Amino acid sequence: MTAVPGRAEGRWRRLAAPLGMLAAGAAGAAFVGTVSPYEEGHYPLCPFLGLTGLYCPGCGGLRMTYELAHGRLAEAFSKNALVFLLLPVGGYLWGLWAAASWRGAPVRTRLGSRTAIALLTGSILVFWVVRNLPFGRALAP
Template sequence: MATMSAPAPVLPAFSARRALTRLGAFVLVGGAIAAAHAVLGVGVPCPFRELTGLQCPLCGSTRAALRLTRGDVASAWSLNALFVVAVGVLIVCGVVWAVEALGGPAVRPPRWARPLLRQNRLYVIVGVIGVVFAVVRNIV
């Protein structure tokens, strides 16, 4: 007797407004953490660094965010280059999504890249990039 597997869940269609809302929430939380560090001098301790003494992919992000708000890209880059690149990508995405949400054209990745950008695959790709970055930054 053949067993039937459950159908794959249907993901909602992409919504620029929903993406902007999530990006805004992400920026607010990150901004609150950076503001707490700037005003109070306290940051979020990294459990990985506390346990191992090694830097994780996010180590230095709070200080890098503060440097970026001051326009010091070189200093931010030296603290966490991956964070600086991610901020650049998020700024581009935010602008594109805002244009679309305001009625402008929808910009989508090229066809060859779309299979890589499916949600689960994207998480794996970002995770691999983070691990490689962490290994390299701890070796160099």
């Protein structure tokens, strides 16, 4: 069997989007890891928190990323438990995307896309509400 000219180059070209997303995420995490969100003036206030005084599902995400960049897992979990727990899911989905791109095939998951979106949306909404209730204060950043 002989190699098809240009086939390897096509695979690497198809990996451009997944690798670009990985590079952008790594660059963002590196930036947050070096520019502390605990010091005022480095990042803007969450607009939802500023307007309502309530935490949105993303509140604490910068501090979680900062703590992860410094290897402090427990502290990272305490800043935004939902995003922390979804990181492995995101990594898994990125791996599926990269593998499918390499093969030139569509991404396939065992869950249907509607089921996955419903689960994610439901999880975000429950987390959003619970972290703002008195008994859910442990989930606040």
